[in-house]
Amino acid sequence: MPEHITIEIDGTKVQAEAGTNVLQAAMDAGVYVPYLCYYPGMKSFGACRMCVVEIDGPRGTETAASCTVPVGPDMVVRTRTDDVQDLRRNIMDLLISEHPHGCLNCHRVDLCGPQDICLRHVGVNDRCVTCPKNERCELKDTVRWLEMELDTELTYNNRHLPQQVNDPFWDMDLNLCIVCGRCVRACDEIRGDNALAFVDRGGKGLIGTSIGTSLLESGCEFCGACIDVCPTGALVERDHKWDKAVTTYQSTCNNCAVGCQVKLEVDKRNQLIRTIGDLHGAPNQGQLCVKGKFGLEYVNDKRRLRTPLIRRGEDLEETTLTSALDFAAAELAKYRGEGFALIASPRHANEDLYIAQKFSRVVMESNNVDVSSNLRPELFPALGEMLGYPAATNTIWDLELAKSFLVVSSNMTEEQNVTAIPIKKALKTGAKLLVIDQRETELTRYADLWLRPRPGTETALIGGMLRVIVDESLDDHEFLSKGVNGVTDFKNSLWEFDLMQVEQITSISREQIQQAARIFVENGPGAILYGLETVEPVDRDACVRSLIDLAIITGSVAKQAAGTGLYPLYAGANEQGARDMGCVPSHLPGHSLVNEESAIDRFNREWATVLPSNPGVGVREITEKITSGQIEAMFLLGNSENFKNGTMGEFIDALGDLKFLVVADTFASEITEVADVVLPAATFAEEQGTFTNMERRVQLTQRAITAKGEEDSAWRILGQIARRIGVNGFDHPNSEDVFEEIRGMVALYGGITHERLAKGGVQWPCPAIDTSESSAPHTEGSQDKLSLTPIEFPEPQGEIDPSSEYPLTLAHGRVLREPDRKMEIDLVDKRNIIVREEILEVHPEDALVLGLSVGDVIDVVSERERIRGVVDTTSPLKGVVSTTTLFGSRLLDINQGATPDPMIEFGALPLIPVRIEKVAAQPIEAAAD
Amino acid sequence: MLCFVKNFAIPGARDLTVANEDLRDRIRQAIKRQERPTVTVLSSLLATQDEFGYIPREAIEEIAVYTGASTNDVWGVASFYKNFQFTEPNEHVIEICWGPSCHIMGAPEIIEEAAEVLGIEGEGDSVDGKGTLRYNTCLGACARAPVISIDHQLYGRMTAKKAVEKIKSL
């Protein structure tokens, strides 16, 4: 508990947290002091002077900006004296002399309704009604609160700056800026991006980007943090710019596994108009990323499916919900057994996923049930076996306190964006970062050591680090001696890891391996985050085990302390929930294996059924099983980029081989085109539900908008079909009731109730109503559930086979900016675009074999794509072509694409097999240098 | 989906990168040459301005790379100081001090006539590419006010007439 001191504010004694400032202390005590530049969670800045108060303190009585004065013992603060209020009004007078203030000091302001347009008193451009932030503007609120005299002697000095509206997603009107600096500081202090800066000085001083160019090249990640903190209309979201919210709902972003807490603003036309990060949200502390801030517009899209469709010959025809459900039920009943499979999207709530697996197992008698993002299932099981629970050990914001990090093959800043925020914060205060990845990502920019092992040799590299730790006796002896299982076998297995050999197969030098091990341990114990996005499926399990070994022997899972532990970085938003709900082919709800006798007995009893005990088919094998005819009927809940990007093979083509396909989705797509029945699906904004995030935190979504057609949530659709097939146990009246059943079946969720959830997310394990949540369950109680696994020295990779069609590997990275590379911003159709030449880095030896020299223009061709660029012979890895493109370019593709729900297309950056085709030799004039 | 960015790598378009490599090399060297233990954004800006007489856009980028600051922050610093220029100056740079001492001793007249002979209104570049006129707040030689400097060479006890002659003889 932080220390408290007593101070007096306006005659009342209050407790203030030591170290906080007077303004925050007043706010905490419920006393309003106007402020425009301060923002909770950011350092004080002292720019606006609006927060002046009178203080009797160590320096006598002074009038000071309360945000800059730390609380001290026996301080007496007066916030409302006449002098102070006058001072504030004077300051405000100066402030609004550079802000359009027609409506701010109009004497008719009380007569004029908030959204009326007055035809006389003020020029159009000086009115608040033309400002997108009208009625949610902190400046205006402050003016009103101050009860200003409604005349100012100062004339308004319009800056006459052009609006900046060419970048994706957000607009900037610096005529409205009061230079409070919140945006600049949010971007720097919180996001670590520095995409905005103060520019010029004195009267001309404003905020802006380098040389006034586009955000696309300033390194902006379009997280919208700056918009959320801007007190005026200077920075706003472009979509629904002028729309006004009538209701705000607390909810959870379902675009990734962070599960950011959001406030959804809904207008009177039943549209979701804005998402704002919730400052009190445990996983995100007010932050969001582009996917959550600007990527939820799909719920309003005109192209949403609203009516059920049914196949009649070649065409899909509109039909009633009843007949669609009748038809689906009658047909599905013919395919009960292992010929049926269900794939849900990880954007579904726990309730949907629970009912989906129950439907598949109980109604359809098949364990073939999975979520479409589950392409890296190996990230979890070893955690369960070696540590007790198949989930991350600690919480996201624990990372802020870590002293060292190891990030293995994860493009976290794009995939689980907000997780990187506490990491970047920790790095600012001296924590160390190791990154193992072939691709250059935003995080490699922050790395103290970035290791790029030859593809497929990650485990060998980690084994090498483990060997160094044991050899140099850097392991946590005390912890290991307290009864961790398998220490001797594990240590013996390390003899295989001769550093010379490790160096040879990984192409990482011995010195670097030693350095990596030392950085991690000597600053640690640290946190380990792994995505294994570029690791081959066959290697992943071993890789995860080696990382858990690393966490155990360094004591990273020994300490309950924040800043340690293991975090699997998986792709789907509710993939953890899917695992907990048993919406995977191998496990029942609560993580029991589908062939575990005692579990089967229990579920048979509770569900009054006879469960199939053969492990089912998951997304990784499904395409093959459809093509071979083993799967004949399917239910798809939601679309996925994985259906068409090749990671599931030619899945879309295979769907044509099915005898019967039901799709419940929000938009028409390739998958609805081949379906026999299409049911319109509700989104997360239209139904209450729970999501479990990557830190095991169960959080609520709320019904924020109402259905406009027949769209409904998956659990209700499936329940209706189950009833039609004649199976009991699907009669839940509402989503809370489904959750009640989940609580009963999944012990880890036993104590989580909607009542608790309404106050904020609850982490599992939480077995009973009276248990408090546990933030680090893996290390509580006895240690003997922890066990080390011996690791095997991996087979060295074969030489590249030049005769294969795609003999090389492309390591495609993405970063926010590359200031050392020339790029230009062009205006096309009133929108900024990036013009830049991509560089393809080839290893010098490969270049020699392929007859390439620096400056040649080549195409790198994969099965699906073709990328053109200029050769540079700087790839550090033989057989690997690397390239680094800009986040801004990807964002433009997504922003300008035609798909209504673009954020699901963001896509991972796997290593892909490619070949090189030469387009042109280097231009002659360039050959000279 | 792995989607490749629009890219414009067609033969001929290549000078996008190559053409300013020389410039960038010179900038990098100017930054590296600084013989001080505390190389900062500011000192690097000064080094660049010394080398080129102005700060090219590429220098903002190179300084960002070198110091680990963002281009926006470098620009924030650069745009704060009036003495940094962002366009290439003309052949000769004439600075006229308008600090208090020089002001009392006759700077306004010098400014007026110097601008006239250069064919400009105040600070700025002459059309013929010969001269760039800048004001300076104090050239640090108040004892010899009024002072002007031409290409960093100081001239004290100026009169409007002498200044015009000097400019004409450039």
Ligand code: SF4
């Ligand atoms: S959107 Fe985010 S990254 Fe971009 S300028 Fe604003 S705070 Fe910075």
Ligand code: SF4
């Ligand atoms: S743009 Fe908004 S947040 Fe940024 S300085 Fe101006 S008023 Fe403040």
Ligand code: SF4
């Ligand atoms: S980090 Fe994830 S949960 Fe948070 S806003 Fe982005 S996509 Fe949504």
Ligand code: FES
């Ligand atoms: S809030 Fe204290 S000076 Fe702005």
Ligand code: FES
């Ligand atoms: S005022 Fe001109 S040199 Fe000092």
